[in-house]
Amino acid sequence: MDITTAEKIYRDYRRRLRAYSHAMGVMVYDKVTAAPRGAEARVSESLDVLNEASYKLEMSKELSEAVDYLYDHRDMLDAKTRREIEVYRRDADYVRSIPEDEYIAYMSLTNEASDVWRRAKEENDFASFSPYLQKIFDTNRKFALYYKPDCDPYDTLLDFYERGLTAERCDAFFGRLKEELIPLIARVTSAEPIDDGFMHAHFPTETQRKLSDYLMGVMAIDRGRCAIGETEHPFTENFGKNDVRITTHYYEDDLTNSMYSVVHEGGHALYELGSGDEYEGTVIAGGASMAMHETISRFYENIIGRSETFCRLIFPRVRELFPNVFAGVTAEMFYRACNVSAPSLIRTAADELTYPLHIIIRYEIERDMIAGKYKADDIPEVWRRKYKEYLGVDVPDDTRGVLQDSHWSGGSVGYFPTYSLGSAYGAQIYAVVRRELDVDAAIASGSTKAINDWLGEHIFRHGAMYDPDTLFRMCTGEEFSPEYYISYLKEKYGKLYGLKD
Amino acid sequence: MDITTAEKIYRDYRRRLRAYSHAMGVMVYDKVTAAPRGAEARVSESLDVLNEASYKLEMSKELSEAVDYLYDHRDMLDAKTRREIEVYRRDADYVRSIPEDEYIAYMSLTNEASDVWRRAKEENDFASFSPYLQKIFDTNRKFALYYKPDCDPYDTLLDFYERGLTAERCDAFFGRLKEELIPLIARVTSAEPIDDGFMHAHFPTETQRKLSDYLMGVMAIDRGRCAIGETEHPFTENFGKNDVRITTHYYEDDLTNSMYSVVHEGGHALYELGSGDEYEGTVIAGGASMAMHETISRFYENIIGRSETFCRLIFPRVRELFPNVFAGVTAEMFYRACNVSAPSLIRTAADELTYPLHIIIRYEIERDMIAGKYKADDIPEVWRRKYKEYLGVDVPDDTRGVLQDSHWSGGSVGYFPTYSLGSAYGAQIYAVVRRELDVDAAIASGSTKAINDWLGEHIFRHGAMYDPDTLFRMCTGEEFSPEYYISYLKEKYGKLYGLKD
Numbered sequence A, B: 001m002d003i004t005t006a007e008k009i010y011r012d013y014r015r016r017l018r019a020y021s022h023a024m025g026v027m028v029y030d031k032v033t034a035a036p037r038g039a040e041a042r043v044s045e046s047l048d049v050l051n052e053a054s055y056k057l058e059m060s061k062e063l064s065e066a067v068d069y070l071y072d073h074r075d076m077l078d079a080k081t082r083r084e085i086e087v088y089r090r091d092a093d094y095v096r097s098i099p100e101d102e103y104i105a106y107m108s109l110t111n112e113a114s115d116v117w118r119r120a121k122e123e124n125d126f127a128s129f130s131p132y133l134q135k136i137f138d139t140n141r142k143f144a145l146y147y148k149p150d151c152d153p154y155d156t157l158l159d160f161y162e163r164g165l166t167a168e169r170c171d172a173f174f175g176r177l178k179e180e181l182i183p184l185i186a187r188v189t190s191a192e193p194i195d196d197g198f199m200h201a202h203f204p205t206e207t208q209r210k211l212s213d214y215l216m217g218v219m220a221i222d223r224g225r226c227a228i229g230e231t232e233h234p235f236t237e238n239f240g241k242n243d244v245r246i247t248t249h250y251y252e253d254d255l256t257n258s259m260y261s262v263v264h265e266g267g268h269a270l271y272e273l274g275s276g277d278e279y280e281g282t283v284i285a286g287g288a289s290m291a292m293h294e295t296i297s298r299f300y301e302n303i304i305g306r307s308e309t310f311c312r313l314i315f316p317r318v319r320e321l322f323p324n325v326f327a328g329v330t331a332e333m334f335y336r337a338c339n340v341s342a343p344s345l346i347r348t349a350a351d352e353l354t355y356p357l358h359i360i361i362r363y364e365i366e367r368d369m370i371a372g373k374y375k376a377d378d379i380p381e382v383w384r385r386k387y388k389e390y391l392g393v394d395v396p397d398d399t400r401g402v403l404q405d406s407h408w409s410g411g412s413v414g415y416f417p418t419y420s421l422g423s424a425y426g427a428q429i430y431a432v433v434r435r436e437l438d439v440d441a442a443i444a445s446g447s448t449k450a451i452n453d454w455l456g457e458h459i460f461r462h463g464a465m466y467d468p469d470t471l472f473r474m475c476t477g478e479e480f481s482p483e484y485y486i487s488y489l490k491e492k493y494g495k496l497y498g499l500k501d
Helices: A003-033 A037-058 A061-072 A079-096 A100-122 A126-147 A153-161 A167-190 A205-218 A255-273 A290-304 A308-321 A331-337 A355-370 A376-391 A417-436 A439-444 A449-458 A468-476 A483-496 B003-033 B037-058 B061-072 B079-096 B100-122 B126-147 B153-161 B167-190 B205-218 B255-273 B290-304 B308-321 B331-337 B355-370 B376-391 B417-436 B439-444 B449-458 B468-476 B483-496
Strands: A226-230 A236-238 A244-248 B226-230 B236-238 B244-248
Touching: A003 A037, A003 A061, A003 A079, A003 A226, A003 A236, A003 A244, A003 B003, A003 B037, A037 A079, A037 A100, A037 B003, A061 A079, A079 A126, A100 A126, A126 A153, A126 A355, A126 A376, A153 A167, A153 A355, A153 A417, A167 A355, A167 A376, A167 A417, A167 A483, A205 A226, A205 A255, A205 A308, A205 B205, A226 A255, A236 A255, A244 A255, A255 A290, A255 A449, A290 A417, A290 A449, A290 A468, A308 A331, A308 A439, A355 A376, A355 A417, A417 A449, A417 A468, A417 A483, A439 A449, B003 B037, B003 B061, B003 B079, B003 B226, B003 B236, B003 B244, B037 B079, B037 B100, B061 B079, B079 B126, B100 B126, B126 B153, B126 B355, B126 B376, B153 B167, B153 B355, B153 B417, B167 B355, B167 B376, B167 B417, B167 B483, B205 B226, B205 B255, B205 B308, B226 B255, B236 B255, B244 B255, B255 B290, B255 B449, B290 B417, B290 B449, B290 B468, B308 B331, B308 B439, B355 B376, B355 B417, B417 B449, B417 B468, B417 B483, B439 B449
Parallel strands: A226 A244, B226 B244
Antiparallel strands: A236 A244, B236 B244
């Protein structure tokens, strides 16, 4: 073996592995955006076949030897190739630590569980989903222990989505948030409510589609490389930087939902679209981590998208599309309505202020499930108790409770914390952006392009070339602190709701 | 080897091969209905990888031996398994006759050519596509000779799409059509024109989408197993009988185009949706042949969809969706406007009467290209000459000429004749349906369900269990004759245009 040969082997396998993950990604994207319901069974069958073939490629001795050789000689590689091998090997090590039959069975389990979950949610039937959920948690715990036998399994899972994240760090971060936000939310809840009744008039889907196109334009998203689809649970997917997909869901009695879904997913899209050309097709294309991705999406959704300047910018078009609804509404009223805060049941529809509590609840449940403190069957009860305790709301059914999110059914355990971490990262990054750029003037000029460019230069173009904490320090010049986020929320909602200090 | 082992091997390979073709089918479907333009390059790369992997599976010694064993012992198999092996082996023999590198290169060529063609059409740039077209014709000729060295290569290609079809049979069929239709078209063209100006008013896409949903309802298409997408060149695709996709393209200045596109593709869909459950997942699921498929789609589009009863049935909904356009229009006027006949440039927009001439032109060009009578570079000129001669129209550019259809770019040479053969089959089948069913009463009852059921019983449920000519005889009790079709056209257009005998 020599470096040239090893690299050739690595690149050839990567080319093939990329094709499999591309195909599987498109099948899943198509299933949830375009396919008829009848597609499910065969999609599962085909994903099983492709997953197995892909797994066999990934586990092939030839590839493992080449990767190990390159890793052992990493000091002789250029920075980019070295990073590729380090990142690739980290994931491959995880997969290699799991017995083949168990890994393949788990792929199949999560494919099936996604369909079971979707039906369970529709029919408010947690019991049908519960055995799958239990198996998913059990398998995640087991796999985490295969991979790092000496680590707390939940720490291993957290680290999987955000390198370096631990339950201890989460506890500290979320503890600080609870300390500040629970009383703040209570004050906001007892303040004079903001009127957002007009955001719940009738908004025909076909007109909302036009608003989505407009918003993607305002965000300067290149439509030649980014399409929009419709699905039950919006997400962003990408097949390289030239093929990014965002999705939304239109509710005809709620304008805010899809509007901010588009801005949120549009943020994810900008990150992918801005990844450096030199990384395209490699494992370091795309985002630095899940939390960095959520940083960007939540930055666009909340910090930019719910800012007064942004709301004023888009209001004329909103009024033009829905003239009857907005006849007596001012830009100021629209801005305030986009920022109504009230404890609620659904995470994805939650406002910026109460959102972290939704995450904290999920985090605590995940952590305790992995620790074996209770069983899947217990979750609905725990869920109801925590929603009452933290947000003061009664959960009427599991569809609007534990069944609302797709994450666990797809096998993502340890992902939820990245949402709130992302919000907090974003607030700290915002402090830097504002020092270097007149953000309001930039937005008022008609698009977010100047902001995209700043983030592109400091974050997007680097892909996964750096670990997220390194990239964060490169961008902000500091360590992470939740205080920026807490100040941002206190200031914004204090002003909106006229709270006295 | 024994039968049980051989069948087990065959079914296991089929399961895997089906997953690959499913994945590739979805990727292509997604590319042309949902993906941003930027997706093209990576889709091509991934299709190359998957095609190669699929090809290797298909060519594996283990599978070939199992299939050969089953074929040699076919008298011991049940009728369904025997048919599966016969059908599978026929296709596999074709692929096996081609050297590996040439086959893989051809898959790659047609993937690339499809993208080149799409751009060439957009930019009216035949020169950029011509080398691909030449290569595609040359490769088709070469492959046909690999497969059947002693056959005329164009006959081999025709037989590939419609078992038993030859250039001699086509010449006889098309000769008869030319004889009758060219003078009939001339008489129609000089008759009093039908007013269809209102079909070219403004029809917003979002309202046309509602019409599509309505039409799929009238056709009693199960939406839980059939979705509709939007694309440049409408087609139908299926991934089993529980996942069928039809597509359309909306033109805001032309209602007829998408309306009949939906009915046409809906016909294809009904055929797939009605395939026997017992064949699901096997090579005999789906249609008996391309011509039988076109029989059904054109039967719904023209014989049913353009009938007076059908037009009267849908007219109230059409008027409801576009009240301003149809304010002064009667159902009779609408029916007549749906059946306007006039020589034109675009095959897919051609009326029922002039359509066969579009096919004859393509047939003659294909046949002569495979015979080596001229080069791809000559086609635009030949195209213009034939359009002038047969239809009396001047072709202004290649976009509306030789570049209009996707077939050749995708490698389909020998397919076009199946369209007209399908129309003629349909007219003969219609004569039987009318003897057994009150077609007008069935349609007037609000949906085509009774017709679907009749065709389901006699055609759909059999899948590819029988060769198309056998199925045709089973269904009609006769051999095929073009005279039903000719009489049908003469009667219908004679009446519409008030021609005297």
